[in-house]
Amino acid sequence: MSKAATSTSVASGRLFGNRIVVWDIAESRKLYGSGYYGKPIGVPKPKGLEFDAALVLDLMEGCFLVEKGRLKISQVDGRQVSQTEIKKICKKQYVDFEAKYLVFLDLREKGYVVSPGIKFGCDFAVYEQGPGIDHAPYLVQVFRATDEISATGIVLAGRLATTVKKQFILAIPKMTEKKVEYVGFDWWRA
Incomplete structure (x- = not known):
């Protein structure tokens, strides 16, 4: 497979x-x-x-x-x-289905395996190869460019992702252009 x-x-x-x-x-x-x-x-x-x-x-x-x-x-x-x-x-x-579906389509078309991310408190858990082959390295949350996210919200999402050894990614769909921009967060220990 x-x-x-x-x-x-x-x-x-x-x-x-x-x-x-x-x-x-x-x-x-x-x-x-x-x-x-x-x-x-x-x-x-x-x-x-x-x-x-x-x-x-x-x-x-x-x-x-x-x-x-x-x-x-x-x-x-x-x-x-x-x-x-x-x-x-x-x-x-789904709340904001069209934005989430655009992200789902974009990730699938790029060859990723996309699963619901509800157990991680996000929109999608994303695999590079697939369940049973690798662990989902990415947790993806869909945000519109006009949405507000607090610093606390980013830290909470980042801490959860780090705890489960995954990278937290914001997916920002550009609905009129039918494309998606991604912002990844890496967490470092001091």
């Missing part, structure tokens, strides 16, 4: 609240193996593709995979969820 791995098949997922489940094991393995999308249910740290579990995706991953033509999503009643509809659902679930 590598950052460049791709697959042309389309997986089928079912929308349950704010998660999407791919029940077919072969499709789950293929999707996971093509870029570390989602997490196999009940497998905390999968080693390779030898898991026998459904795959659970967060909404942002699902939106991305639908946009790339790699996933079809249906409701519990079987009705198909369109790309427009999944984006509407995402906008309800």
Whole structure:
């Protein structure tokens, strides 16, 4: 499995609240193996593709995979969820979805593996290679250029990142230009 791995098949997922489940094991393995999308249910740290579990995706991953033509999503009643509809659902679930999604897209297009960063108190945990291969070296928080961040906020985020041996990065999306600027913080001990 590598950052460049791709697959042309389309997986089928079912929308349950704010998660999407791919029940077919072969499709789950293929999707996971093509870029570390989602997490196999009940497998905390999968080693390779030898898991026998459904795959659970967060909404942002699902939106991305639908946009790339790699996933079809249906409701519990079987009705198909369109790309427009999944984006509407995402906008309800994520604060400032469009800015966060632009950062997600930018990181994915640069070859990084992007996971939700909620357990670290940030928007994304970002891997260079993938879960099980390396630890996520970056914690990314999305800020608009007009947002205010206090010195205390930066120190808190930096201390957390340092404690878990990661670099804290601010991602600043330029919405009109469809690009993202990044500011990384390194912490030194005196």
